[in-house]
Amino acid sequence: MAFLECRRVTKRFGALEAVRNFSFALRPREILGLIGPNGSGKTTLFNLIAGLYTPDEGEILFQEKSIVHLPPHEICRLGIAKTSQITMPFGTMSVYENILVAALYGQNLGMSKAHVAAERILTFVDLHKQRDEPAGKIPVPSRRRLELGRALATGAKVLLLDEVMAGLTPVEIEQALLLLKRLSTQTTLIMVEHVMQAVMGISDRVLVIHHGEKIAEGTPTEVAGRPEVIEAYLGKRYT
Amino acid sequence: MLMRRAGLNGILLPLLILGAILLLLPLLGIEGYRLRLLSLLFMWVALAGCWNLMSGTTGYIDFGPVAYFGVGSYCTALFMIKGGVPFLLSVFIAGWVCAALSLAIGLSTLRLQGAYFAIATFAAAEALKQVVLEGDRVLGIDFLGGAHGLTLPSPPSGIFFYYVMLFLMGLVVSLTAVIQKSKLGYGLRAIRDAEQAAELTGVPTLQIKVRAYILSSSLIGCIGGVEAYWLTYIIPDDVFNVMRTIQMVIMTLLGGMGTILGPVIGASFLILISEFLGAKFVYDYLIFVGLVIVVVILLMPQGIIGTLVKKRGKSPWLF
Numbered sequence: 001m002a003f004l005e006c007r008r009v010t011k012r013f014g015a016l017e018a019v020r021n022f023s024f025a026l027r028p029r030e031i032l033g034l035i036g037p038n039g040s041g042k043t044t045l046f047n048l049i050a051g052l053y054t055p056d057e058g059e060i061l062f063q064e065k066s067i068v069h070l071p072p073h074e075i076c077r078l079g080i081a082k083t084s085q086i087t088m089p090f091g092t093m094s095v096y097e098n099i100l101v102a103a104l105y106g107q108n109l110g111m112s113k114a115h116v117a118a119e120r121i122l123t124f125v126d127l128h129k130q131r132d133e134p135a136g137k138i139p140v141p142s143r144r145r146l147e148l149g150r151a152l153a154t155g156a157k158v159l160l161l162d163e164v165m166a167g168l169t170p171v172e173i174e175q176a177l178l179l180l181k182r183l184s185t186q187t188t189l190i191m192v193e194h195v196m197q198a199v200m201g202i203s204d205r206v207l208v209i210h211h212g213e214k215i216a217e218g219t220p221t222e223v224a225g226r227p228e229v230i231e232a233y234l235g236k237r238y239t
Numbered sequence: 240m241l242m243r244r245a246g247l248n249g250i251l252l253p254l255l256i257l258g259a260i261l262l263l264l265p266l267l268g269i270e271g272y273r274l275r276l277l278s279l280l281f282m283w284v285a286l287a288g289c290w291n292l293m294s295g296t297t298g299y300i301d302f303g304p305v306a307y308f309g310v311g312s313y314c315t316a317l318f319m320i321k322g323g324v325p326f327l328l329s330v331f332i333a334g335w336v337c338a339a340l341s342l343a344i345g346l347s348t349l350r351l352q353g354a355y356f357a358i359a360t361f362a363a364a365e366a367l368k369q370v371v372l373e374g375d376r377v378l379g380i381d382f383l384g385g386a387h388g389l390t391l392p393s394p395p396s397g398i399f400f401y402y403v404m405l406f407l408m409g410l411v412v413s414l415t416a417v418i419q420k421s422k423l424g425y426g427l428r429a430i431r432d433a434e435q436a437a438e439l440t441g442v443p444t445l446q447i448k449v450r451a452y453i454l455s456s457s458l459i460g461c462i463g464g465v466e467a468y469w470l471t472y473i474i475p476d477d478v479f480n481v482m483r484t485i486q487m488v489i490m491t492l493l494g495g496m497g498t499i500l501g502p503v504i505g506a507s508f509l510i511l512i513s514e515f516l517g518a519k520f521v522y523d524y525l526i527f528v529g530l531v532i533v534v535v536i537l538l539m540p541q542g543i544i545g546t547l548v549k550k551r552g553k554s555p556w557l558f
Contacts, residue, residue, distance in 0.1 A: 076441040090432035101429045104422050106441035154441050
């Protein structure tokens, strides 16, 4: 049974088809990597699932129900949370309060239960030292962890991770990978990533998207050898 | 956590003592001009506090709060004159009328952002003023009194209004404090900091913005109703005057947006300085008031409270 499913989804911006006739099904507890060159439609696809855009055609189903016409906050409460490529912390609130908001509203908890949940997530993403600092003032790696923590605190069953590794050093990438592996025991992950070593190493399955269309799907090793993938990334000469 | 609680507790005791003193003042023989000045000050603290409740916490600059002040005044007046309804009940109903009106206006305007929201609320307030001004003439009836306004029944003593305004001020300040540490307050601040991220985090942004707007508007309506009875005479040009909006905004900015004590300090400062300068320079005191505002904002861009708190190195939200 598919957990999250896109059926022939199309999204147009004027004459440009950012996502065209895109279908995929996500299995529970899976790590799905989504790769493709810049501008291929990865972030658009995420925004469609999270409800920031409405598809022009096609269906998006979560646990067998259509979520196409729901506002983002309801999709989040159903259990789909997205982290953004450009982090958007609640800048004047403390790190802890950022996570608290997610627990309060994402899981729709009362004050005392939300505090308990927020403490747990704070430990999980290892931000205890910065808990009282304004979220707008912490360094990039911490911001990425905060973004992840906030998504987790909503009680997400599916996490859409949009380039969580961008701008991290190799050591920080290693740490992030460990965190994601621990996560994947409880949640389903879809990650958009340009850091190939990361996405190829951790994904159970990889989708390759190019010009808004799916051009390949399979295990990381299968996909990496496909001529159409090599062509999309490097050009015809290298196939 | 503990630090945060301490921040509030630190000012709670002085506030309670101040409250007790204010409660006792009329019994200690304060009357006439001073009583009236204090009542006026309480009213403006309450009004600025209401504006802060909505705009200070969400960052949505409401430029039409005077709409509810006017509607509240007129509702209270009409209920009392035409319906013979007792004063307090009239004010209560006026609050609910403003709540219903702000639900309609809020649902449509709170989808707008930045300057567009400010313009839309400003336009709504001006439109309502025109309705009250011209309503009678257009419909050929004698109900709202047009530009001549309405006269209310003669009011009780100044002490009565002193206590009503004191109560309203206390209500608004404590509501602000309670909301700040509540689920609603966290949601509103998340909207202020990053609205799209808030929506993606499960915050029903439109819904809670409208809730804050309704709360703020209905309280402003009640205050308008009280002032109408206090002054016994209302005209559209006064109760819908855009200067009232501007004064709420300036008081809050002077004191510190989004803080509990900001509107209290800002409104007290502006009212007292206007009175003081008004007595010294009867005809041109507004020039000096303007100068003082400019200087304070230049020296303390975060507002009086905001700047003090920042110097002590704590988040301004603690107060």
